[in-house]
Amino acid sequence: MVSAVSVLTLIRGRQRHFDHLLAGLAAQDQLPLELVVAYMQDHPPAVREDLPFPVRTVQVPGETMPLARARNAAAAGARGDILAFLDVDCIPDQRFVRRAEDVAWMDANGVFLPEVRYLPGCEAGWLEGDGLPDYHRLLASARRHPAKPAIAHADTLPIDDFGELWGLAFILSASTWSDAGGMDEAYIGYGAEETDFGRRLRASDARLHWVGGTVCFHQHHRVHKPPLQHFSSIIRNARLFRERWGEWCMQYWIDDFARRGLVRFDADELTVLRAPNPDEIAATKQGADVLYS
Structure with missing residues (x-):
């Protein structure tokens, strides 16, 4: 069966993280229709040639990170009926695409947030000799954010607060994205565009859910507190x-x-x-x- 899921990601730098994301998508038990990459840099990222799904790229220029514009560009270029946004730092487990399709058909106006677990730094990377993720090591090493619920073994759980919308990983139909009007490109650089989009979704009568049955592993990079x-x-x-x-x-x-x-x-x-x-x-x-x- 041909998947209806377009996976979308943004990139500026982070080639090694991107390589791991590609490996995670190559390991899916249901392959995506495509990967759409909005790149905010001079040249598109390197893409390995043995992938079992197509990769398409679109450039989004801007010295300050144009995150809202980049997500809009990726969505505009997607061919799937279901949009699965995944941060370039994330490695999806093998069920990510299948769960995205399952839940999107369950609620056409739904927006779904999978569990994200955070990895420590690892100089050797997280791939096995065959170039696919070492999921046993990922599961043993990753930690859930303490402010987020444990949902990996749930089916779906409703979320009342649209402030929970998380840009690291979220899934929705292309029509739900369109009904909300996409992201507001007046937000430039870091911060608020996801929170604003949550408000736009709520105003368009979308429904927000946690979705279990899949985990996205966030690759480590050093952070600033506060940024x-x-x-x-x-x-x-x-x-x-x-x-x-x-x-x-x-x-x-x-x-x-x-x-x-x-x-x-x-x-x-x-x-x-x-x-x-x-x-x-x-x-x-x-x-x-x-x-x-």
């Missing part, structure tokens, strides 16, 4: 979100900025007092033992 390297775009996008929806988002980060004397923040106003300096940004970079922000 001071994205200070300017977080401030800009938080203001835009408030203009759109009448409230703030990313408050946990902005509160941290306020404690550092970078901003003044209350229910009505966000004022930048100064930008973080390079030493402050460097000091927020976490060690290799920190798996998530």
Whole structure:
């Protein structure tokens, strides 16, 4: 049976992570219709030639990460009836595509979030000698984010809060994506575009679910807590979100900025007092033992 699932990912750099994502898709027990890659760099990523599914690429230029525009470009180029967005840092388990198709047909207006587990750093990588993921080692090594529920063995569970929408991995029909209008390209750089899209989905009468039966393994990269390297775009996008929806988002980060004397923040106003300096940004970079922000 030909799958109806287009897997979509974004990339800027991270070629090694991308190689692992490709290996995970090659290991699927039901292959995707295609992989669509929106690349935010000068040249498309290298793609191995022995893949059992087609890979198509679309360039999305922009010095500041145009994440919303890139997701829209990937969706516009997809041919499948089901869109499975997967972060380039993720390795899907063998059931990801099959579960995406199962649940999307179950609820045509549904949006589905699979469980994500975080991997430690591994210089040797996560592939076996045959070039496919070592899933036994992945399962033994990965950890669930403590703020997320354990859902791997569930079927589906409803989610009331659309703020749970998570860009790392989400699945929906192409018609549900279209009904919500895609992502708002006024958000540029890091932060808020996913939260905004959750609001757009809710306004279009979509339904949000956790989906079990599959796990996506997030490959390690060092993180900043808080993400001071994205200070300017977080401030800009938080203001835009408030203009759109009448409230703030990313408050946990902005509160941290306020404690550092970078901003003044209350229910009505966000004022930048100064930008973080390079030493402050460097000091927020976490060690290799920190798996998530």
